[in-house]
Structures are given as C-alpha cells and as structure tokens.
Amino acid sequence: MNIAHHLYSNNIKPSVQxxxxxxxxxxxxxxxxxxxxxxxxxxxxxxxxxxxxxxxxKLFIENGITSSLIxxxxxxxxxxxxxKHAHFKCNDCGYIYDIEINDLKLKDSQLAxxxxxxxxxxxxxxxxxxxxx
Amino acid sequence: MNIAHHLYSNNIKPSVQxxxxxxxxxxxxxxxxxxxxxxxxxxxxxxxxxxxxxxxxKLFIENGITSSLIxxxxxxxxxxxxxKHAHFKCNDCGYIYDIEINDLKLKDSQLAxxxxxxxxxxxxxxxxxxxxx
DNA sequence: TTCTAAATTTGTAACGATTACAATTATGGT
DNA sequence: ACCATAATTGTAATCGTTACAAATTTAGAA
Ligand SMILES: [Mn+2]
Ligand SMILES: [Mn+2]
Ligand SMILES: [Zn+2]
Ligand SMILES: [Zn+2]
Numbered sequence: 515m516n517i518a519h520h521l522y523s524n525n526i527k528p529s530v531q532x533x534x535x536x537x538x539x540x541x542x543x544x545x546x547x548x549x550x551x552x553x554x555x556x557x558x559x560x561x562x563x564x565x566x567x568x569x570x571x572k573l574f575i576e577n578g579i580t581s582s583l584i585x586x587x588x589x590x591x592x593x594x595x596x597x598k599h600a601h602f603k604c605n606d607c608g609y610i611y612d613i614e615i616n617d618l619k620l621k622d623s624q625l626a627x628x629x630x631x632x633x634x635x636x637x638x639x640x641x642x643x644x645x646x647x
Numbered sequence: 648m649n650i651a652h653h654l655y656s657n658n659i660k661p662s663v664q665x666x667x668x669x670x671x672x673x674x675x676x677x678x679x680x681x682x683x684x685x686x687x688x689x690x691x692x693x694x695x696x697x698x699x700x701x702x703x704x705k706l707f708i709e710n711g712i713t714s715s716l717i718x719x720x721x722x723x724x725x726x727x728x729x730x731k732h733a734h735f736k737c738n739d740c741g742y743i744y745d746i747e748i749n750d751l752k753l754k755d756s757q758l759a760x761x762x763x764x765x766x767x768x769x770x771x772x773x774x775x776x777x778x779x780x
Numbered sequence: 781t782t783c784t785a786a787a788t789t790t791g792t793a794a795c796g797a798t799t800a801c802a803a804t805t806a807t808g809g810t
Numbered sequence: 811a812c813c814a815t816a817a818t819t820g821t822a823a824t825c826g827t828t829a830c831a832a833a834t835t836t837a838g839a840a
Binding site for chain 1: 747750771
C-alpha cells in the first residue's frame with residue numbers, strides 16, 4: 515500500500531503531515547481520536563498542530579478515504595477502513611472492534627422512497643476478553 | 648398514560664419539572680435536544696434551568712424510561728420510546744424518523760462470547776418527502 | 781403547625797472537543 | 811529568484827455539557 519499514491523489517486527496532495535496521519539490511521543486500526551493521532555505523531559513531526567489533524571481528517575472524509583464514527587458522543591473517532599462494517603465498543607477495556615455485517619433488515623415500507631446515504635451500526639457491551647478474566 | 652404514575656413506578660419522584668419534561672418528550676416524539684426541551688418549557692415553567700433539563704434526562708436514562716441518541720456528533724437527542732428501533736435522519740429537513748428493525752445479522756463468530764448491552768442503528772440520507780418536492 | 785433534614789432546582793463557572801481565522805511557512809511554476 | 815497559491819500553524823472563539831455551591835422545595839417528625 516503506497517500511501518502517497520493512495521492520496522494522489524483521491525485528489526489529495528500528499529504532504530508530509532497528510533502521509534503520516536493517514537499512515538497512522540491505516541496501520542493502527544484502533545479507531546483513534548484526534549488527540550491520540552496528534553500525540554502519536556507529535557514526536558515525529560515536532561511542529562504538528564492539532565488543527566492540522568482536524569483539517570486533514572476532514573479532507574480525508576470529504577474525499578472518501580476516511581470515515582468518522584461517534585460512539586461515545588463526546589469525541590469523534592476515525593477509521594481508514596471504508597468497507598461497510600459495524601462497531602462494538604467494550605465498556606471495560608474501551609477497545610472498539612470491527613464487526614462484519616451480514617444482513618440488516620429494516621421494515622421496508624417505512625423507508626420506501628428514501629435515499630439512504632449512510633448506515634451506522636454500533637454495539638456496546640463487554641468483550642469476550644474482559645468477560646473471561 | 649399517567650405520567651406521574653409512570654415516573655413513580657420507575658423510582659422517580661414526580662416533581663413538576665420532571666412531569667413536564669417527560670410529558671413533552673413523550674408527546675412530541677421528535678427526538679428533541681436539551682435546548683429544544685428547555686425552550687419549549689421555559690414558557691410554562693419560567694424558573695426552569697437548563698441544568699435541570701440535563702439532570703432530569705440523566706435521571707430518566709438511569710432509570711430506563713428514556714434513551715439518548717447521537718446522530719450528529721455535536722448534540723444529544725432524547726427519546727421516550729424504549730422499544731428497540733432504528734433512526735433515519737434526513738439531511739434536508741432534519742427530521743429523524745423512527746424505523747422498525749426486522750432483523751440484524753452480524754457475523755456470529757466475531758461476537759461469540761461477547762455481551763451486547765446496547766444496539767444503535769442510525770441511517771442518514773434524504774427522506775421521501777424531500778426527494779419528491 | 782412548626783421545625784428540620786434531605787431532595788430538588790437553579791445559576792454560574794469550568795471543561796473539552798471542535799471550529800474560525802489570520803499569520804506564517806512551504807510549494808510549484810515562471 | 812520571484813510570485814501566487816496552497817498548506818500549516820497558533821490562538822481565540824464557540825458550544826454542548828458537567829461541576830458545584832447556593833437557594834428553594836418537599837416531606838416527615840415533633
Ligand atoms: Mn472500524
Ligand atoms: Mn426514536
Ligand atoms: Zn473488553
Ligand atoms: Zn426530509
């Protein structure tokens with residue numbers, strides 16, 4: 515996965531900041547918050563500004579290579595995996611799992627004629643790891 | 648539906664504020680925000696404080712007669728309908744529709760051994776009304 | 781009724797995530 | 811090198827929410 519090329523082919527000029535931010539997002543796979551991303555990269559890019567992280571993620575979202583998810587309400591998390599999937603957040607360890615969706619059936623009649631642009635599914639509970647310890 | 652009794656039977660002492668807030672929530676059915684509730688009731692209860700609205704909704708949630716939903720990341724909305732259902736938000740008119748869930752199939756293997764406490768589903772798009780005008 | 785303690789409500793200040801904005805820095809073409 | 815444009819940065823403002831202490835109300839005992 516060549517990140518610079520990935521950005522280019524999505525109409526994003528690959529600056530150092532953009533490459534590093536996407537690289538972190540893509541490799542970490544832990545649905546980080548802006549603060550997490552900022553703190554992780556502040557070492558590598560000492561001049562990095564939190565505003566840049568916000569701007570960059572917004573740009574990524576607008577160009578369809580990142581999505582945001584809000585599970586807690588208080589702060590947004592980001593995801594470089596664009597394949598449609600659900601999320602499970604464990605209330606104990608805080609980890610957010612990716613869950614594949616096999617099928618979602620809603621009552622058709624109510625949504626007939628509606629245009630659905632986005633489907634968000636998130637579950638909350640306790641994960642296996644936390645339950646068995 | 649006797650609201651005072653409904654509160655009582657859920658271990659909530661029915662004060663004037665609590666009754667009015669639940670009454671509004673239950674009758675309006677439009678998933679109001681704290682600000683909406685506050686502004687609506689400020690006329691009836693001139694001394695009402697926004698903090699009371701926050702406190703009261705928190706109490707309702709703790710006692711299981713209200714749920715909160717976050718569709719836009721910026722502000723919480725509240726719902727007195729406790730039956731499990733999904734939400735559809737129209738990006739044009741802003742209205743939030745209640746949608747019945749017929750079935751949700753996730754990949755079982757990934758959630759085996761997990762304890763699911765909450766399931767949130769919200770769709771975003773354009774509603775029929777807005778598309779046909 | 782009157783007194784008193786606990787519960788509830790209220791107003792203000794603090795908080796934290798996000799956004800606005802203007803200044804600075806980097807980039808790319810001439 | 812020079813200039814125009816884009817990107818980054820730092821600071822201040824915004825806004826929903828929470829903390830907290832003071833004021834008010836409630837309910838039970840005396
Ligand atoms: Mn994910
Ligand atoms: Mn609803
Ligand atoms: Zn866990
Ligand atoms: Zn609409």
